[in-house]
Amino acid sequence: MSYWFNELPSDWNVVKVKNVFNMISGGTPKSDIEEYWSDSEVIWVTPEDLSKEGKYLNDSIRKISNLGLQNCSANVIKANSIVVSTRAPIGNVKVSTVPFTTNQGCKSLEAKGKVNITYYYYVIALAKEHLNNLGQGTTFLELSNYSLKNVFVPYPDINSQDLIAYYLDTKCNQIDELIVAKKKQISLLEQQRQSIITEAVTKGLNPNVKMKDSGVEWIGEIPEHWEEQKIKYLFFESIERNFSEDATLLSLFTSIGVKPRRDMEEKGNKAQTVINYKVVRKGDIVVNKLLAWMGAIGLSEYNGVTSPDYDVYRSLNSARIEELYYHYYFRNHYFKGDCFKFGRGIMMMRWRTYPEQFKSILVPVPSKEEQTQIANYIETKEKELALTIKNIEHSIHKLKEYRQALIYEAVTGKIDVRDMELDEVR
Incomplete structure (x- = not known):
């Protein structure tokens, strides 16, 4: 029997998703009936909501009324459940900390017994490529109920699940903080780029030149000879x-x-x-x-x-x-x-x-000569900033690769989660 993951510790079991979770489908109330959407009470999740970064569903998700919920025959899913997108893109996953429902492009997983939801969040997120390969359809890919229910997943004892979930939350949070910091660097560099361009095209390259009012509010002053x-x-x-x-x-x-x-x-x-x-x-x-x-x-x-x-x-x-x-x-x-x-x-x-x-x-x-000088100056600066941004993006990519590898090693029992330390990946 072939699995999407390699060998597990000898004392772990392998089960199907349907052995661990009840799977619940969603629905969509009619969009043109105001009562189904006004006085909204229940979070209504779509595949788009699952494409955003982070482990948990956020508060900005659209809600429907209890009347709308009844109209589309959807069910309210318990808090601390997993929701998976089953229409392209397949395999995005989140955990909800509050009760919710979904449209038909998602499937919800309620635990049947005592399991660590965070552990299985990491497992199912790791299986994204496998889930995509199971998708079928001509107009768009869709993962069937049967296929999702019969996906094999590791099943360690609950104590191991708890340890791995805590370990991965700790380590992934550290990695995510590094990624956020690097993305902020990129954002600041993009702002610097805009500032350089604005300053150059409106003020020129000589900081000592005499200035005059341009008559354009956002520009302010321009060189007197322009x-x-x-x-x-x-x-x-x-x-x-x-x-x-x-x-x-x-x-x-x-x-x-x-x-x-x-x-x-x-x-x-x-x-x-x-x-x-x-x-x-x-x-x-x-x-x-x-x-x-x-x-x-x-x-x-x-x-x-x-x-x-x-x-x-x-x-x-x-x-x-x-x-x-x-x-x-x-x-x-x-x-x-x-x-x-x-x-x-x-x-x-x-x-x-x-x-x-x-x-x-x-x-x-400006004069043609100055226009050319300014354009060349901006091009040079843009190339310098682009190289710096590219290096940071490469670093982010490596961090994400490391994060993925770390998750795989942990959820399949290949590392001792009590001793592993976060490597310096910069």
Whole structure:
């Protein structure tokens, strides 16, 4: 008989999930009946709630009323039970410290007898890959009741379960604290990056230069010798259209800018045709008018085409404009506020910054030489910060690997949990 784990201590047993837990399915009340959701009383868990970090369900989870609970024939599960996602992504797991119910994308596990729930939280979390392999379906993967019930799990005596659970909580908390500290480092470095860009594109690189008021609230003062112009005097809107099926399709992503769609196809749907798409040339600025206020602006480093819904801007005078400087300026956190201020719409999700409004935004205009110096300076700083962040992310990855290995070794009895100390993994 094959298991998803290796050998266990000789005095441990192996049982199926159904021998240790009662498994309970969930349901969903009708979303359009207010009484099922108002005066909410019972936590209602979905797979999305289980994808968040941490061992326990948090208080921000949606709740349903007792009437809604009756409508969907769901049951209230006891506190100190385990809940597992059985629809993609399969295998995310949490422990609830309060009574709860779930939708049909989750299964709840109530202990039949005396077991340590924390121990089995670690066991089932460790089995995630195995659970995914058991998933079936064409539209989406789903783990059946039968498959989950018949998953084999270790079954040490309760004293061993208690010791292992305490040990893993202690050690995993230490590791998690290190990970949190490293993530905070990354956050601070990202803030530093934004500060460097903002300072450079609005103040220049000479700290001793004379300053003047820019007329733009978030900028404040700019170097006295800089000009100020509306975007329409620096860039024009290009409406050149494509008539070739061989053109490279480019997409604009808020987080990473303009990239060939072929490199990112897993993140979106592939267009059926690129005929009549807008032509983009290397050095053009691409703007998603619908999401400009969220930072969906970027310089294209590629020749290609993009959606007709996007706006393409090209410099009026290459001798005067360093496009990379304006790439950093337009993607600056505060410039998003200008796009919102000059945009219009009936609601936030329909807020657009049309070309007429975008081109009316006032921006600084250093000399071409300064623009180039500033762009090069930012690029250098970005590379330095990116390398530092990459090293920290690698350290986080190693900590997570170590955490996973530690859990496996502990729940399968391969280490003496009374003597093991947390290794220095930095």
